[in-house]
Amino acid sequence: MERKPAIRDWLKRSIKLRLAGDDVNKLVDARDRRRLRWMAEEADDPVLRFRALRCLAEILDPNSAGLFLSHLCESPGELPTPIVRSAAEGIGRLLYRDGAPALRRLLRPNRPAAVQLAAARALANLDTDEEWEAIRTWARRADGKSHLIPSPSDDVEASRSDPQGTAPTMWVLEALYADKNPTWWNRKATHWLKNTDSRPRLSSEKGADRIVAQEHRYALENHEVDDETFRRRALHLGMLARDRDFPFLVAMLEKEANPDRRRSLASSIGLTADPRGIPLLEAWLSEVPLDEEQIAVDIALAAGRLAWPQLSGPLASFRSRHPSTRVRQTVAWALGECGGEQAVRALLESVRKPDGPLPEEEFTWTCQALLRCGNRGREAIRGGLTIARAGGGERDRLQRLAEATGLR
Structure with a gap:
């Protein structure tokens, strides 16, 4: 029955x-x-x-x-x-x-x-007062101790830091008011955060992303822009993340010879979060030269932006062979974005059995990444602490991890 x-x-x-x-x-x-x-x-x-x-x-x-x-x-x-x-x-x-x-x-x-x-x-x-107040609180925290991103080199525009919360608020506005420019986003964000208005003063209409995406595609395809403008348009198109734009970006990448523009397109593909990009990121993670730190950071960031669990294994392997602290902390962040069992295991092992001194910044991002893996991350920390050995400093490191993540 x-x-x-x-x-x-x-x-x-x-x-x-x-x-x-x-x-x-x-x-x-x-x-x-x-x-x-x-x-x-x-x-x-x-x-x-x-x-x-x-x-x-x-x-x-x-x-x-x-x-x-x-x-x-x-x-x-x-x-x-x-x-x-x-x-x-x-x-x-x-x-x-x-x-x-x-x-x-x-x-x-x-x-x-x-x-x-x-x-x-x-x-x-x-767009209610209550929701904007929640955004204000979040933006200030996300620009403080709980940073969202370790190295936002895929920003459409370099983010401002004053007052606290400006960069996250700009990231909100650049999607909703896609037809505006970075100066407008910054002015609206800073003015709102500096005063007591319940919400930003936004007289423009939202929802121009479809038109803006079309303008970006036309400009990129016809090569009517310099390299910096190309970068901004490619990143903004990826951030808008419309379904039809993924194959367009891949086609652009295949025929683009300029290495700087190819990097911009790779970052844009990550921003789309489209799982059709998983094979591309897997290949890039396996091919990045160890002496190209900025390229390695950009690829790790793109993998974290794509954020599918299938990338956790390639990211863990990439982290294990890269000596740069800056790259390794970006990979730790990316593992937290991708999540899943492999990500949790790799993050916990980097604390249990580090292959060298664990820098403070890398440890901080590892803590945040484990928390962002949800219940799996929390249970892994508790389990690791239970079975930790006293010798070699393993138990001390895991106790510190549990304290940093609020589990002790």
């Missing part, structure tokens, strides 16, 4: 997947929201599931609000970072105010940076 419901569920799921197919582009062109929802709910392929979820957010499907919210309510670390990020973006685009409490919970420092930032942008879309 108990097996019949399970069989019915399996048949229902199989029929939905067969009807949905595997052509996301076709479903988007046909505006087939129902089948996109089936794909987002039932697909085993993470590429299809992610793309369907993101497309539902882009086409503003009102019946997907419950689906988006269900993803936000999962325990920390249970779902891949890009899935939660897309669900948060969907709540914001739909202006689904019942999702605000779940979004505010995503601002906590135990969530990956990509999830925190997506939640802040979604709350800004909801």
Whole structure:
């Protein structure tokens, strides 16, 4: 008797997947929201599931609000970072105010940076005094001890540091008000953070990302810009993360010969969080020369921006062979963004059995990364402390780790 419901569920799921197919582009062109929802709910392929979820957010499907919210309510670390990020973006685009409490919970420092930032942008879309106050508190913390990113070299514009919270607030505004420039984003952010206004003074309309993305594609494809403008446009296009832009960026990368522009396109591919980029990042992580520190940092940052668990193994291997502290702390951050068992194991082992002195900055990012791995990270710290050996300083290091993460 108990097996019949399970069989019915399996048949229902199989029929939905067969009807949905595997052509996301076709479903988007046909505006087939129902089948996109089936794909987002039932697909085993993470590429299809992610793309369907993101497309539902882009086409503003009102019946997907419950689906988006269900993803936000999962325990920390249970779902891949890009899935939660897309669900948060969907709540914001739909202006689904019942999702605000779940979004505010995503601002906590135990969530990956990509999830925190997506939640802040979604709350800004909801545009109430309460949501902006939550963003203000988050921005100041994210610009203080709980930094979101160790080396934001993929910023559209160099971030300002005064007053505290300016950079995270600019990152929120650059997505919502994509047609404005960095000077505008900075002015609005600093003015709001310096006074007691309940929200920034934003007279412009949100939602120009589609038009701006089209302008970026045209400029990049026609090479009408200098290298610095190319970098800004490529990074902004990746940050806007529209589904159709991933194949465009890959095509641009394949035909681009300029090494600086190729680096900008690689960083942009990371910003899209598209799982179709996993093979590219795996290859880049295996090919980066050890004497090219900035390139290594950029690739590690791109892998963390992409943030799929499949990259945890290549990142751990990359970290083990790289001597630079700056690279290693960026990789630690990236492992926290990707999450999963491999990331947790690599991070914990770097504290239990370091291959040399563990610099303070690298230790700090390792602590944050383990917390951002959710329940897996917390349980790993507790378990590691329980079995730690007294000799060699292992127990002392793990006790310090537990204290730094608030678990002692």
